[in-house]
Amino acid sequence: MDDLLHLGADAYTDSGCDCSGSVDSEFGALAWLVESEILPRLMLVHRGPSRPVLAPPIQDPEALVGLLLAPGSFDLDRAVDRLTTGALSLDRLLLDLLAPAARRLGTMWEDDTCDFLVVTEGLGRLQALARRLCATLEKAASPSGRRILLMPCPGEIHVFGLSLLASFFREAGWDVTILNSTGADPASVVTIDWFDVVGVSVSCDVHAPALKALLPALRRASQNPSLFVMVGGPYFTWSGASASEVGADAYAPDAWSAPDLAEAMLDRPALAC
Structure with missing residues (x-):
């Protein structure tokens, strides 16, 4: 706080205010100082860490295909979070989202409706998602002997x-x-x-x-x-x-x-x- 007051005092002096003026002018200058210098700096000091904006969950195959084909880097952890925060259970995720997305990418590959390298990268991303989700599905298994x-x-x-x-x-x-x-x-x-x-x-x-x-x-x-x-x-x-x-x-x-x-x-x- 002392540092802020010193900074405010410096700003007050640098602003060209006449400290020898009337009481009213001094209060007006002080109000300006508080509003324009001290309060903004206090807000910066006490502001909490910014929270990331959460992306909506992925709940349909077309949205998943769009994510898989999006340019730039692929954040696997974030993609898994967007899939698992929706209403679908893990097994339904695999059947109702990942499987149709794979068929859609396969159709795009066969029909040449999307760049070959882009589709190939999308399939690689889909396989990475499947490995992560399948590992979660399998970890509680007990052997049946078959x-x-x-x-x-x-x-x-x-x-x-x-x-x-x-x-x-x-x-x-x-x-x-x-x-x-x-x-x-x-x-x-x-x-x-x-x-x-x-x-x-x-x-x-x-x-x-x-x-x-x-x-x-x-x-x-x-x-x-x-x-x-x-x-x-x-x-x-x-x-x-x-x-x-x-x-x-x-x-x-x-x-x-x-x-x-x-x-x-x-x-x-x-x-x-």
Whole structure:
């Protein structure tokens, strides 16, 4: 405060006020001094730290796509906060926001409606978000002792949904192996390791013939003579094809219901006994 008064006195002197004038003029000068110099400086001294303006939560896929494609640096922590402060639960975030955003970016890539490098960077950001959110989803899992192999149909390039599906199975306690489209031969994998279930994703009818050829080969090669095969993906949604048409045991319409469906199908023989 003393420093402020000294500064105010200096300003008063520098202002050219005549200190030898009347009492009224002295009070007027003092009022000017308080209003123009001392009070503003006191406000600066006592002002608290500025609070950051919180961005609104992200609650629809288009808003998420806009964030992923925005120029400049990407703040992962801030993006996670904007997703998790909304009304959606963690599993619904993955299914209702991240999955549609991935499909939208894939369409933009295929249709060349956005710069290739921009879309590629957006997909990288989306994968980083998915890893962070999926890790949160999985951390409370307790082992069930069951194993699943997840893979895309041969020729498929849309594999983001498999990573989300894997998180739902891990949350349910499953040991999950993901086979990428460029990975090892699926038949050799099921020959070497035991799996209770194999899940295969297919997005379009172009790959349906390959799926029909793949599933019998997996059953013949599998260590598990009662291998349960589950299928999913956009192809079954829009075509109306059934699991039996491609040689599978069941169709899972979404990642949220897939673990329960697999558990129910595996438990069915035990219940029948």
